[in-house]
Amino acid sequence: MAIARPVRALGLAAILMWCFFLYTIVRPGPSIKTSADFKGTVERDPQLDPSGEPGGILVRASDGYAPGIAGTERINATILALVRNEELEGMLQSMQDLERTWNHKFNYPWTFFNDVPFSEEFKRKTRAATKAETRYELIPKEHWDTPSWISDDLYKESVKILEENEIQYADKISYHKMCRWNSGLFYKHPALEHVRYYWRVEPNVHFFCDIDYDVFRYMQDNNKTYGFTITLYDAPKSIPTLWPETAKFIAQHPEYLHPNNAMAWLTDAQRRPVHNEQANGYSTCHFWSNFEIGDMDFWRSQTYEDYFNHLDRAGGFFYERWGDAPVHSIALGLFEDRSKIHWFRDIGYQHIPFFNCPNSDKCKGCITGRFTDGEAWLNKEDCRPNWFKYVGMG
Ligand SMILES: Nc1nc2c(ncn2[C@@H]2O[C@H](COP(=O)(O)OP(=O)(O)O)[C@@H](O)[C@H]2O)c(=O)[nH]1
Ligand SMILES: *[C@@H]1O[C@H](CO)[C@@H](O)[C@H](O)[C@H]1NC(C)=O
Ligand SMILES: *[C@@H]1O[C@H](CO)[C@@H](O)[C@H](O)[C@H]1NC(C)=O
Ligand SMILES: [Mg+2]
Secondary structure, three states: OOOOHHHHHHHHHHHHHHHHHHHHHHOOOOOOOOOHHHOOOOOOOHHHOEOOOOOOOOOEOOHHHOOHHHOOOOOOEEEEEEOOHHHHHHHHHHHHHHHHHHHHHHOOOEEEEEOOOOOHHHHHHHHOOOOOOEEEEEOOHHHHOOOOOOOHHHHHHHHHHHHHOOOOOOOOHHHHHHHHHHHHOHHHOHHHOOOOEEEEOOOOOEEOEOOOEOHHHHHHHOOOOEEEOOEEEOOHHHOOOHHHHHHHHHHHOHHHOOOOOOHHHHOOOOOOHHHHHHOOOOOOEEEOOOOEEEEHHHHOOHHHHHHHHHHHHHOHHHHOOOOHHHHHHHHHHHHOOHHHEEEOOOOOEEEOOEEEOOEOOOEOOOOOOOOOHHHHHHHOOEOHHHHHHHOOOO
């Protein structure tokens, strides 16, 4: 019996669709990270290029880095982590990665901070994860508590608006406190009084590449103030008045602007015009501060102290959801010499979902460009192209 023509056509269409379906499944994913997003800023994603250690003076592991008082080569620095007791497993994972790739050679101390006392289990297990010294510090109440000038009613009203704008963690007061502490208080903790450089580490982050030089010495010997791995756009509705408040502050203190600042980077309106508009003049591009290697002398300067106090009084840590990342980034971009800000392209890093992934054989488990389509979309949140455009890759 002959099959009616429309039925044959339908059958053929079904077969074709099946083939197309199979093709979409088995076709090779994009094998390299797309560099399209870098067009008009830099030629292509620099992480596609083979890369190694930075230029300049590098100090290697030696006897002087043995644990304890034998470590005479170590400088005035610590790894630090603000962490909750419940995040012990995640903290151990981060420690294992950083110890394996770097710190077992240099034995810098770990300093842990918490707003409640650390449990014995937390201390025992983290102590066992390193040969280096470990310190456990309670945050003073006056550094953590909501400041007296914040109105509880106004905070509650503000949370509603933030939630309408889908700002994550808006109703978690502890998140606001955490952002404020990381912005302007951590370096005032008495345990850090005699410490200058810090490497901030969060639970559940990954380090992939072997680093064979003392990164703190790198900062000191090469006059670097701040090192980052990843930059991202922020949610503009979490910081609508951060830039306007900053503008007021600059108007009061024009002398604080550094002549070699990164204002053009902070105020870029070309790449993400809507972000700039909603954040009232700030691109929202920021150093992703769950990774930072920094010189606390900058945060302790009169300039930063005045800036932080201005912001703190304005109330945006609570009435909006100002993050420590945009606050640190704006301060560095305005008040520091931009040549003192360093992209650690050689430190393979991930805080899910974003990567800094160098193309180097020292890196295990992170392969440049190993992005699925979904991650390629996330990757658009990456604003490093703008940093390279306005500042460079130093
Ligand atoms: N001790 C303590 N640590 C906190 C608190 N809130 C956040 N943290 C830490 O601050 C960092 C950032 O918090 P997280 O919840 O990971 O925020 P996200 O990375 O922005 O999603 C992590 O290291 C947390 O362990 C808190 O209330 N107490
Ligand atoms: C370490 O640095 C801090 C902050 O810059 C400073 O106060 C302290 O004197 C330094 N300590 C040593 C031993 O150099
Ligand atoms: C760092 O700064 C000091 C003091 O300003 C200067 O003497 C030195 O040459 C600088 N080093 C580098 C590597 O730029
Ligand atoms: Mg986190």
